[in-house]
Amino acid sequence: MVRRTGRRPGNPDTREAILSAARGAFAEKGFDGASIRAIAAGAGVDPALVHHYFGTKDKLFLATMNAPVDPTDVIAEAGAGERHEIGERFVRAFLGMWDGPRGSAAVALMRSVVGTEWTAKMFREFIITQILRRAVAGLDLDPAEADLRVTLAASHLAGLALARYVVKVEPLASVPSETLVAAIGPAVQRYLTEELPGVFAA
Secondary structure (H helix, E strand, O other): OOOOOOOOOOOOOHHHHHHHHHHHHHHHHHHHHOOHHHHHHHHOOOHHHHHHHHOOHHHHHHHHHOOOOOHHHHHHHHHOOOHHHHHHHHHHHHHHHHHOOOHHHHHHHHHHHOOOHHHHHHHHHHHHHHHHHHHOHHHOOOHHHHHHHHHHHHHHHHHHHHHHHHOOOOOOOOOOHHHHHHHHHHHHHHHHHOOOOOOOOO
16 A cells, blocks of 8 residues: 655654644734644644544634643633623632632643743633633624724733732732622623723714
8 A cells, every 4th residue: 555645644743743833823813823734734634633642623723722721611611601790600609610620730831821922812812712712702802803802801810920929929828808899899790791991983
């Protein structure tokens, strides 16, 4: 049987070759701009092999990040309920990710974010495309406003994680999670669903 030329056979190096190509593609083009076909070409494999190893582009992205949590868990918790409570649900789910069994992995990821430009960019992509954007899909946001609203919320949550879990600024680092849900939830709610005077034209 003649092998196809220009493609890597399935071997122990194939998965890492795909991950390496994916890291480059996601860093250069972002999650939306990177395609499975282009990643496969960069790795020298057939696109079907990418799907074989990782399933979907979302799962491939999470693998490149060594993501400590499956965002569908956060989304399920944040998305189930009334629209006017999504801010609090988001903060509660986000804190639950850091306070849970995989919290140490999340802290390690955040520490790496402040050390390298690539990781920082990928972390932004992770919060925006894998968590926030997917979770607010049912909010019927104005398309002209959605991206800014989502990134405002993402900036607040990322800052919270850095201050509470990495820098450990007191008393923020020690207060109960529900205290932060009550304090920060309304701000996230405002970013996502309420009027932002001076930000969007009337």
